[in-house]
Amino acid sequence: MRKHQIGVREVTSIGIIFVITKIFLPFQRSLSEAGGTAAWMIALIAAVLSPLTWWAIRGILRNATQGSTLIDATEEIWGPFLGTLLNLAYFCFFFTISFLVLREFAELLCSDILPRTPINVMLISLLLPISVVAHRGIETLGRLCWVAVGLIVGSVIIVLIGGLLTHAEPKALSPFWGTGMSNVLKTGIVKSSLFSEMLVFGFLLPRMRKSQQWGRSAWWCMAISAFTIFSTTIVYLFVFPYPTAIRLNVPMFEMSRLIIFGRWIQRLESVFLITWLISAVLKLAIGLYCSAASMSQILRLPKFQPLVFPLAILAYGFALLPGSEMTAVAWDGDLLRTYGSIFSIALPMMTWLAFIVRRGKKKQS
Amino acid sequence: MKGWHKLKKYVMADLSQDSSSYASFSLGHWEAEATAEDSESTLEQAPAKMPRVDPLWGEEGPLLIEISLNDNLDWLKRRFSYPLNSGLVIRPLVIGGGSLEGAVIYLESQVDWQYLSRTVVQPLIAANLPGDPPLDVQMLTLRILTNSHATTTTYLGDIEQNVLNGSAVVIVDRLKEAVIVNVEDEEKRALESPKTENVVRGPQVGFTENLQTNLSLIRRRLNTPDLIVESGVVGKISRTRIAIVYLKTIANVELVNEVRTRIAAIQIDYVGDSGMVEQMIEDSPNSIYPGMLNTERPDRTAGQIADGYVGILVDNSPFALIVPANFPLFLQTSEDAYLRWQYSSFIRIIRTIGFFMSLYLPALYVAIANYHHEMIPTTLILAIAGTRESVPLPVAAEAFLLESMFELIREAGVRIPSVIGPTIGIVGALILGQAAVQANIVSPIVVIVTSATALASYTIPNYNMQFTTRILRFVYLGCASFLGLVGVVLLSMMLWANWAASNRFGVPNLAPIAPYRPSEDTLLRAPMKLQSSRPLSVRPRKTRKLPDVQGDAPSLPPEQGETRP
Numbered sequence: 062m063r064k065h066q067i068g069v070r071e072v073t074s075i076g077i078i079f080v081i082t083k084i085f086l087p088f089q090r091s092l093s094e095a096g097g098t099a100a101w102m103i104a105l106i107a108a109v110l111s112p113l114t115w116w117a118i119r120g121i122l123r124n125a126t127q128g129s130t131l132i133d134a135t136e137e138i139w140g141p142f143l144g145t146l147l148n149l150a151y152f153c154f155f156f157t158i159s160f161l162v163l164r165e166f167a168e169l170l171c172s173d174i175l176p177r178t179p180i181n182v183m184l185i186s187l188l189l190p191i192s193v194v195a196h197r198g199i200e201t202l203g204r205l206c207w208v209a210v211g212l213i214v215g216s217v218i219i220v221l222i223g224g225l226l227t228h229a230e231p232k233a234l235s236p237f238w239g240t241g242m243s244n245v246l247k248t249g250i251v252k253s254s255l256f257s258e259m260l261v262f263g264f265l266l267p268r269m270r271k272s273q274q275w276g277r278s279a280w281w282c283m284a285i286s287a288f289t290i291f292s293t294t295i296v297y298l299f300v301f302p303y304p305t306a307i308r309l310n311v312p313m314f315e316m317s318r319l320i321i322f323g324r325w326i327q328r329l330e331s332v333f334l335i336t337w338l339i340s341a342v343l344k345l346a347i348g349l350y351c352s353a354a355s356m357s358q359i360l361r362l363p364k365f366q367p368l369v370f371p372l373a374i375l376a377y378g379f380a381l382l383p384g385s386e387m388t389a390v391a392w393d394g395d396l397l398r399t400y401g402s403i404f405s406i407a408l409p410m411m412t413w414l415a416f417i418v419r420r421g422k423k424k425q426s
Numbered sequence: 427m428k429g430w431h432k433l434k435k436y437v438m439a440d441l442s443q444d445s446s447s448y449a450s451f452s453l454g455h456w457e458a459e460a461t462a463e464d465s466e467s468t469l470e471q472a473p474a475k476m477p478r479v480d481p482l483w484g485e486e487g488p489l490l491i492e493i494s495l496n497d498n499l500d501w502l503k504r505r506f507s508y509p510l511n512s513g514l515v516i517r518p519l520v521i522g523g524g525s526l527e528g529a530v531i532y533l534e535s536q537v538d539w540q541y542l543s544r545t546v547v548q549p550l551i552a553a554n555l556p557g558d559p560p561l562d563v564q565m566l567t568l569r570i571l572t573n574s575h576a577t578t579t580t581y582l583g584d585i586e587q588n589v590l591n592g593s594a595v596v597i598v599d600r601l602k603e604a605v606i607v608n609v610e611d612e613e614k615r616a617l618e619s620p621k622t623e624n625v626v627r628g629p630q631v632g633f634t635e636n637l638q639t640n641l642s643l644i645r646r647r648l649n650t651p652d653l654i655v656e657s658g659v660v661g662k663i664s665r666t667r668i669a670i671v672y673l674k675t676i677a678n679v680e681l682v683n684e685v686r687t688r689i690a691a692i693q694i695d696y697v698g699d700s701g702m703v704e705q706m707i708e709d710s711p712n713s714i715y716p717g718m719l720n721t722e723r724p725d726r727t728a729g730q731i732a733d734g735y736v737g738i739l740v741d742n743s744p745f746a747l748i749v750p751a752n753f754p755l756f757l758q759t760s761e762d763a764y765l766r767w768q769y770s771s772f773i774r775i776i777r778t779i780g781f782f783m784s785l786y787l788p789a790l791y792v793a794i795a796n797y798h799h800e801m802i803p804t805t806l807i808l809a810i811a812g813t814r815e816s817v818p819l820p821v822a823a824e825a826f827l828l829e830s831m832f833e834l835i836r837e838a839g840v841r842i843p844s845v846i847g848p849t850i851g852i853v854g855a856l857i858l859g860q861a862a863v864q865a866n867i868v869s870p871i872v873v874i875v876t877s878a879t880a881l882a883s884y885t886i887p888n889y890n891m892q893f894t895t896r897i898l899r900f901v902y903l904g905c906a907s908f909l910g911l912v913g914v915v916l917l918s919m920m921l922w923a924n925w926a927a928s929n930r931f932g933v934p935n936l937a938p939i940a941p942y943r944p945s946e947d948t949l950l951r952a953p954m955k956l957q958s959s960r961p962l963s964v965r966p967r968k969t970r971k972l973p974d975v976q977g978d979a980p981s982l983p984p985e986q987g988e989t990r991p
Contacts, residue, residue, distance in 0.1 A: 070942055170912055175797060178909070186909060190919040201927040204940035205919075208926075324803065331798040331911055338915045 071203025099239025106249025131263025254401025476658030734966030780885030797910030
């Protein structure tokens with residue numbers, strides 16, 4: 062049987078969907094709370110810092126044995142004990158993304174779309190397709206992401222244009238520095254974790270045929286993700302002035318509600334919901350796949366599939382841990398989006414540096 | 427505990443690396459870019475062979491013809507349960523009016539009696555045999571049986587098989603070889619228009635039940651010595667002839683070998699139609715999506731073969747199978763190539779919309795009417811509410827009811843004798859239309875939705891794909907009534923993921939869309955002049971469709987006064 066490889070399109074699509082799906086959650090509101098009218102600057106700073114994750118992953122994979130994933134490479138350089146600990150940290154990062162986003166999306170659907178559906182039913186209904194898609198593996202994920210990415214980004218652009226056409230506040234961005242220059246810059250650096258999901262490249266790049274293609278997919282992913290995150294933040298500020306912006310639960314959903322393209326085309330949030338739901342399922346499936354793949358590599362299992370359904374059940378249990386939607390959102394903002402950079406930038410950088418030091422020592426000896 | 431082995435995989439981790447042979451077959455590294463070396467497929471293992479009828483074995487090897495005519499006739503009589511079995515005819519005769527005895531054996535009603543008499547019996551009786559050298563099969567075939575296609579054999583198994591196939595066998599006393607003469611009486615249906623694949627523009631001829639006729643229809647369209655027809659036999663009892671057809675310079679070697687391997691692995695006693703072969707060799711028998719394309723159009727088959735696909739023809743079946751069949755093929759017709767690209771692209775868009783409407787329309791209506799009222803403009807929702815006021819059933823039940831009624835009418839329409847065929851239309855219209863609305867069982871909007879869905883499903887050119895949408899429509903309806911649009915999307919994700927994940931004869935189902943391969947002929951069609959390459963998804967040996975400047979294209983005859991270089 063041939064070992065299947067992944068193409069540039071599929072890798073880029075997986076990366077984009079994994080990174081940008083957070084725009085359908087209360088992400089813009091969190092940025093507005095942190096940066097005020099300068100929330101867009103935070104998104105911009107985070108985008109500028111996003112290549113750090115890419116460079117670190119590239120550095121690790123280039124130095125490791127050919128074909129190694131981030132997990133294999135980490136263990137290769139740090140040894141079995143420390144390497145396993147670091148890999149467990151990666152696993153925890155992916156798993157936390159999975160269960161927190163699962164809870165947030167389930168809450169979103171329960172509160173805004175199907176208000177009479179219990180949260181348990183919604184969680185299970187979401188977990189079923191997520192597990193099935195994750196179980197089919199990275200090739201299937203890549204194919205689905207490639208088909209869906211145009212739809213998702215297109216729907217976002219339509220919502221943004223529709224929102225701006227419906228209502229735009231001319232002085233939305235003033236005061237320019239929002240909550241203050243130093244605060245905005247500091248928050249921008251902390252929120253570089255907005256692109257933490259790029260860690261998925263640690264699993265994707267070794268499956269590509271040529272290492273020359275790595276850069277193409279990573280830069281495309283960063284460019285489109287940065288554009289999407291930045292544009293949704295700035296348009297949100299234009300459509301909803303600051304006092305309203307910090308109060309809305311799901312900004313993109315509210316923006317889609319505003320759209321009026323004539324008498325017949327209005328209240329289209331359910332149409333956009335279709336693409337957002339696709340995006341959410343794909344993101345969660347990628348998260349579950351990465352959790353299962355990293356754990357299977359830590360445990361040296363030949364297959365990741367047996368771990369998918371047990372991890373899905375675990376994700377269900379963990380998703381019920383936050384007492385309310387607000388707690389889940391707070392965990393996302395205070396934990397994932399604050400300390401996410403430790404996993405996506407600091408740990409890979411450390412590993413890369415360790416590779417460089419070891420290589421230097423080898424040369425000396 | 428009987429089903430434990432099926433449940434086990436969900437309870438206990440299966441860490442073995444093995445997978446089923448069909449699922450593991452792949453024509454390439456799919457997600458990567460296609461490269462030139464990918465197209466140059468080579469076969470690493472020994473090529474498989476098409477299945478044949480097992481030879482009859484005795485204690486010392488294959489059963490050979492005996493020197494005594496009577497011994498051979500006795501063996502044949504026992505084999506065919508003669509005289510209990512009235513079909514076998516043994517016509518004894520004296521060859522050349524001398525003392526040499528022989529017999530012509532054949533099955534009644536399988537042979538053309540007049541042709542047999544003219545080409546076999548009369549020449550044998552009237553033969554002028556020289557005394558020296560004595561009669562042998564060479565003399566029989568080259569000097570006596572000269573008006574027919576004759577072959578020789580030394581095996582009793584061959585004699586049996588050829589008699590069954592409609593040939594006459596000549597056995598002569600004191601000769602250890604027999605002559606097989608093809609005198610088959612081919613009672614066959616005349617060429618007619620296809621029943622299920624009508625076109626406005628293009629050839630109006632379809633396959634028949636006769637394998638040789640079908641092969642000739644393909645050969646007429648592909649006049650090249652590169653066209654290979656490999657024959658075999660499937661079915662232990664039916665011994666049905668089967669043929670795979672491909673172009674040796676274009677079709678992928680691995681693909682052809684995989685087709686051979688799967689056909690050779692068929693274990694079945696009776697094959698009635700290519701549909702049975704299809705079920706025996708497809709990748710995922712449990713998948714709801716069709717595994718291969720079937721067509722009764724020779725032009726469609728020839729066109730696909732020219733693109734690097736492999737055709738499978740089965741005797742007694744007017745449907746050819748084409749492999750590998752990826753999703754876009756099911757929304758294409760042969761007519762698409764005959765129409766200008768603007769027109770064919772337009773009708774392909776219509777078909778694609780029809781496919782998705784057929785799958786989702788009733789479910790979307792139920793989801794929106796039940797859960798997402800805000801999507802419907804106020805005036806329309808008031809109109810719908812007005813019509814639904816007197817209907818006691820919930821929206822989902824209405825849709826289920828009407829869809830079920832439509833399926834009943836559709837099935838009845840197929841089975842009903844043609845004499846009372848028009849009745850079904852009247853009854854159907856009454857049930858589905860006015861009467862149901864007047865009885866306040868359903869609202870008019872559901873009638874419109876069901877009718878639109880029915881029309882949409884008929885735009886799908888492939889009969890099997892129509893079944894897929896018909897069945898899935900009910901499943902989507904269930905999900906829509908349970909969770910609205912959320913349910914529809916979540917179920918779609920599961921089904922599309924499963925479809926996207928699996929291969930058909932080594933090619934991903936959704937290729938060339940996902941994994942993406944550049945193609946000028948998928949959901950839209952490029953102008954004919956721009957269609958320069960064959961579908962990369964099937965990894966043809968020659969990717970360029972148009973011949974090179976110095977290629978092997980048929981050249982034009984020289985003009986007057988011009989000489990050939």
